[in-house]
Amino acid sequence: MITVTSVEAQNRFGQLLDTVQREPVTITRHGRTAAFIVSSEAYQMLLGRLPESPNMAAYLDAITAFRGSGKQGATADLLADRAAERARGE
Template sequence: MRTMTSVEAQNRFGELLDTAQREPVTITRRGRPVVYVVSQQEYEAFSQGLETAKQQTSLAAAQAAIAAFRGKGKGGAVERLLEDRRIDREREA
């Protein structure tokens, strides 16, 4: 990963953009990292990873809430409910 000071980034903005297309660039101020510049592709991949993590966290929270409400494992009701929810989401997509 390349590192530039904030003054270098300002004075060499075109170079910063070119470099960020190939690899992430750390911008420092007073010797401390303050910003990372990444390409659009890297940003989108990162954003999708965060969205996936949020969805997994939400699903785990939903499973826990349903299990607490219905009672853990009584007749597989939780599993059936989650499966029905998954099927509904697939139909909507």
């Protein structure tokens, strides 16, 4: 995963759109992670609308790195619970 500043992201936005097709991009502001850019496919997978792809592990790792794994893997559990809720139609 690559990391760019918010100014770099603004100046290289078109290039970053190409990059996110291969890997997520971290955007920082003032030295802190501010956002991630992910492909449309990855976003749909996170919402549970598409089957999981081989790149999904990289996206979930990026989310965990951003949010922290929480106590005893709470972030992964939260994502799994949300996917189960969507599958049930809640």
